[in-house]
Amino acid sequence: MNISNQALVHATKIVDGFQHIKSMSALEITPENMTTFHQFLDLLSNEHGSDFADNVLAQQEIQAIKPGIQQLFSQASSLYERHWAERIVKSSEPKLTLSNEYPYYKHYQRATGLEINAIHSLAATPVRNVLMVGSGALPLTTLALHQSGLSVDNLDINGPDLLLGQQVCDALSEQHQMKFIHNDICEQGNLDQYDVIWLAALVGDESLKEKIIAHLYAQMKPGAQLVVRTAYNLRTLLYPSIDEQGLAPFQLKLKIQTYADNFHSILIAQKPE
Template sequence: MNISNQAAIHATQIVDGFEHIKSMSTLEITPDNMATFHQFLDLLSNEHGSEFADNVLAQPQIQKIKPGIQQLFSHASSLYERHWAERIVASDDPNEVLGNEYPYYKHYQRATGLEINAIHSLADEPVKNVLMVGSGALPLTTLALHNSGLQVDNLDINGPDLLLGQQVCQSLSPENEMTFIHNDICQQGNLAQYDVIWLAALVGDESLKNKIVAHLFEHMKPGAQLVVRTAYNLRTLLYPSIDEQGLTPFQLKLKIQTYADNFHSILIAQKPV
């Protein structure tokens, strides 16, 4: 069977999986629902090669449902983060819940560790102050940045998620001195104080990301770095992606295109000095 036929079959499986999830009476975090989601995510594995992925993405039925998949994944991700955030805040031993019960804890440690090592390696001056845009209800990146010795501010457009994220950080690291800002990043000033700005994968759709990048370039200080979490291949069906050209006029410094599942891809750019 040639790659075009394989891609057509795979596209049909993606459509069927998406329609099945949409048909659920309620979207809740239950073991059965999570099993269904994992089966669907397996269809969008990073391990598929670029030629196969391009053929799948070119299928008309995939292009038709792409916005719906991204909307569904964003909603499901928010529910999942809130579920675990509430468990952590309510627990008598929040670090135990995070370290031994939350399924993606080691993933966040590894992925954020990779980013932290990269920004220190690429920086012209010592990195001290960072802003996490889209910190959310479960700000594990925030905590990793804080635990690495960085001064972290958090920004999110969703007020309830931001408040819950602040409670999570207080539960896990009571002595933290982090700041939590409720705002739209495109309305946020004072960005020149940051050495690095992180942009979460689910912040903005593909058209809004261009506006965000333009705002950041205008207001960040020369030499500051921008870390963008994005996606390639079939993972672009989940995340609103941005490519190297989308970061212009930032100067691209590093591109990490991952092929391990559950890892986002990473772009690191710098505002020219």
């Protein structure tokens, strides 16, 4: 079977999986639903090569459902984060609940560790103050940044998620002294105080990301770094993606695309000095 036929078969599996999830009576975090979600996510693995992924993405039926997949994934991700945030906050042993029970704990540790090492390696001067945009209800990146010795502020447009995220940080790191800012990043000023700004993968769609990038460039100080979590290949069906051209006039300093563990892709750019 040639690559075009393989791509068509795979595209059909993606469409069928998406329709199956849409047919669920309710979008809830249950063991059965999670099995279904994981089976669907496996179809969108980073392990597929670029030629194959391009062929799948070119299928008309895939382009037709792409907005629906992204909307569904955003909703499901938010539900999943809230589910685990509430479990951690209510736990008598929140640190053990996170490290021993949360399925993606080691993934976050590894992915964020990669980003932290990269920004320190690229920085001409010591990195101290960072802003996490889209910190959400389960701010594991925030906690990893804080634990690495950085001073962290958190910003999210969703007030209840931001509050729940603060409760998670209170439970896991009682003396954290982090700030939690309820605002739209495009309305946030005083961004020149940060050495690095992290932009979560699910912050904004493609068109909104362009507006966000322009606002950050206007507000950030020269020399500051921007870490953008994005997607490539089949993962672009899940995340609103941005490429290196979309970061202009920031200067791209590092691009990381992984082919294992379904890591998000990472772009690190700098505002010219």
